[in-house]
Amino acid sequence: MASAFFYQFAMSFSMTEYKLQYFNIMGRAEPARLIFAYAGVQYVDERIEKQAWPEIKKATPHGKLPVLYVDGKQLAQSRVIERYLGKVFGIAGENDWEIAKMDELVACVEDFLIEINPWFKEQDNAKKVEIFKQLCESTIIPFITEFEGLLAGSGTEFFVSDKISYADLAIFHIFWFMNSKILPGSLCKFPKLYEFVEKISAIDSIKSWINSRPKTEV
Structure with missing residues (x-):
């Protein structure tokens, strides 16, 4: 059956x-x-x-x-x-609380992307470097640090429950992109996030x- x-x-x-x-x-x-x-x-x-x-x-x-x-x-x-x-x-949560927490985390990722959008849009290389320096201190490092703490405090290998969710995949993408494209190797100092990205990267289908x-x- x-x-x-x-x-x-x-x-x-x-x-x-x-x-x-x-x-x-x-x-x-x-x-x-x-x-x-x-x-x-x-x-x-x-x-x-x-x-x-x-x-x-x-x-x-x-x-x-x-x-x-x-x-x-x-x-x-x-x-x-x-x-x-x-x-x-x-993969969207098993109860209203999990659903809400997933929405919360994805909203945080969205806020982060909005904050760094000026760097993506800037065409002048000199200005782009200057914007990036400012964003590293004001936005990027605090964002990584916050999510390292959130994952450490979740008590599981994922952000909301012991099962992977669509929110985990959205979070995975931003940190994979950050570690691979924006600040290569940046997650080495953040063991929980590094392990998280490595674990999802190793899923056969991913x-x-x-x-x-x-x-x-x-």
Whole structure:
């Protein structure tokens, strides 16, 4: 009976058609891609080139990407997409408290990304270096330190419970990106976060996605 149940459970995903539409970068869509990878669910990873964006923009819900298509229906806003996929694939918490804590943590990640956005957008290299120096002291190091403490205080290997969640994957992405792209090796002084990133990186489906995904700078 159990095997029949899980077969039907898996088949329900395979019967749904998913498409994730975003630019050819990791950016705002990468946590959703990681969720698909972890769940082992097939989807169309549609990557939009910048020259095609003005025309495609007209067909998006709010003139922004990413957009998730579920059997042709559109869902926008990256964090909403992540929460939706987490719920559908069973990694969005088991009670109202866990759900709320996941929302809280993802909101903290969102606040962090907004704070460092000026660095991403700056085109002048000299100004970019100066902005980065300021952000390291005011934002980046405090953010890493805070999440090191949160993970240490969780009492588990993950942030909310003893099971991986969509929030863990969103948090994993930002710290993987930080350790690999922004401040290479920065997590060496933060053992809990370092172990967290290494553990998720080693999950077969996540490792496979990281090794096979298009190589982009951001």
